[in-house]
Amino acid sequence: MSPALAAGAAIAGLIGAVTVGPALPGGHLGVGILVTATAVAYVTGASAWSAGRLVRSGPGKRGSWFNRTGVVFLVLAVLLSASAAVRDADWIVLPALLLAVAAGSYAACGGRSWAEVLGGGLAVVPAVGYMLPWAGRGAYRAASPSRGNAWPVIRTGLIVVVLLAVFGGLFMGADAAFGSLASGLVPEISAVSVFLYAFAGTATLVLTCAAAYLGQAPPPLRMLNPEPATPAGRWSWAVPIAALDLLFLAFCAIQAGVFLADDKDKLLESTGLTYAEYARQGFFQLVVVTVLVLAVIAVAMRYAPSGGRGDRVTVRGLLGLLCALTLVVVAVALRRLYLYEETFGWTRLRLWVHAFEFWLGGVVVLVAVAGVVKGRLAWLPRAVAAGGAVAMIALVSINPDGFIAGHNVDRYEDTGKVDVDYLRGLSADAVPALDRLPEPQRSCALRAIAFDLKDDEPAMGANYARSRAREILKHRPVDDSANCASSYRSD
Known part of the structure; x- marks a missing residue:
């Protein structure tokens, strides 16, 4: 692993720690996932570029696979990761994120046959083990003052962090207004939060190194292709x-x-x-x-x-x-x-x-x-x-949960039947549609969702669906005194 790639992977890991880590305590993913995925995709593309797999093979010759397919699948991986920034439903966000990892893995590996496509999508899993010695040697070279050119960058970054921490802390204690502003930017520090930040950063670093490894040395998936079949009569x-x-x-x-x-x-x-x-x-x-x-x-x-x-x-x-x-x-x-x-x-x-x-x-x-x-x-x-x-x-x-809620609300308006017990298990994506229900069905359907949304989120945990739901519930709060016993049996 080159010192430049090692530094890029370390930066991606740091981005993952500061963007995804703060959202983990509440269990709500947000825009931080998109930021981190973009950083990982950038390092993956840079790895393939440094290996000569993003450059056309020569004048008048057909371009390599990464010129088209790899770039397309990297873009698809980033778009899939954006689901965490706009949707709250875990049942749709988590599969989208897993598919984003598979799309990025295939983007780094390439291939045209069915075996190469399937194997490339799963290659990131064994790559985690294969890349460890490769990345370890690269990190040692990058951190070595005498052997790598990345050490000055790392040293400068550490100095900046120390200076900002010392003088920022003094300014926060000297002025209440500055302290109030800075406290919103500085994440809460506790044993649990430090563990979660470290976990998010480590997971991002490992994923980035595995993707960079695949960009440099894609597995020989062509060996998985079956031999040409003999045509039948x-x-x-x-x-x-x-x-x-x-x-x-x-x-x-x-x-x-x-x-x-x-x-x-x-x-x-x-x-x-x-x-x-x-x-x-x-x-x-x-x-x-x-x-x-x-x-x-x-x-x-x-x-x-x-x-x-x-x-x-x-x-x-x-x-x-x-x-x-x-x-x-x-x-x-x-x-x-x-x-x-x-x-x-x-x-x-x-x-x-x-x-x-x-x-x-x-x-x-x-x-x-x-x-x-x-x-x-x-x-x-x-x-x-x-x-x-x-x-x-x-x-x-x-918006699957909103789609489901909207059609069930339309059905209630036509037939007078609705399964509130099922609707109350939907996510914040469904709040705009559930807001159309009359009382007490509305409050019964929204009560659990409103309880989950009562706490604020860190900036990197921002999510469009949850933000919109909070605005709706702020203007029309849930009636906690509503009797829900009969609402659950309305279908």
Whole structure:
């Protein structure tokens, strides 16, 4: 590890300590996560740059992978980390942050195949162990006055910290106004806070060093790629796919007959189900069908015959039809889930499954474009991974808890039914929507959230959703005397 990278990693660790550490005592992440993630991404990019992996290979030659894919995934990682600054719901923020780490890890490793994309996303975990001797030697060189050029920077920084601490403390004691201003900038010092700051700084330092190590020495993930498969014969390949196409055609035809029928309940008398029950039945089976179809398409593409034009036309025709019919299955599954949600309300699990099925539909479209329309699969694994990151960013942007609360409030206005016991477990993201409920349901739904928001946050723990919720609750405080016993049974 070069002294410059060692100094950069140390600075990133310090940023993590002073931005993430203060937010840990209250358990509320905020804008500090975004600041720290930007610092880690910068060091990761600098590491790849110093290794020559951000520079084009030469005039007129094709650029290296990091010129495009790596930069895109670094940007996606930073955008995913921004979820901590705008959303309060842990169930959506934590997966977004984990996906940000995976996206940054792949950005440092690179690769085009499925094995390289998956392995690159997970490579940061073993890199923590591999980078220890590499980073240790670099830190020793950086801190050595005789061997490194980073020591003057470190020495100057220590002098600045000591001088500010001594004279700042004297000024705080000499003037009350200055002391009041400075106390808001200086974090609270206690045994617990020091431990949390050290933990945040160490975790950031380790993550930064692991990412920098991957930028310098990406693992040989190409060894994970399977050997090229021997193409199957045309008929032994085409007959099973054609049979599957016919099965999907029959299913889609029955679905069309049911959904287009004027009297749907009469049409379904033989099943013993009403239309609403029929629409809600079998959703998860259809999700499994979609996943299995993607596996079938992957195997079919691997063993698809490619001897001549007739083979290529057969492959594109059968797989294109299967992709199109799979999209119909996705639409049917989403329709069934939507009817279920309209009847019983939205929950986090139902929204997760809804988003996952949407993403599966997007994957089917990408597969169809790559394998059927263009006949080029090299970019497909990267596109699917980027699509997953974009889908998570889109899910964060719609404010999931606010979306769930808003639809349940709309349902209450239409039917008079609402599950307040479930709504009270939502996060501060849901406060604007829950504020529309009448009393006592409003106070019952907001009481727990208001209790969590009563304490102030440090500057680096600032969060848009919590700030907005505090403003709403400040103008319309929760009625602590509201009787919630009957509200919980209103659905």
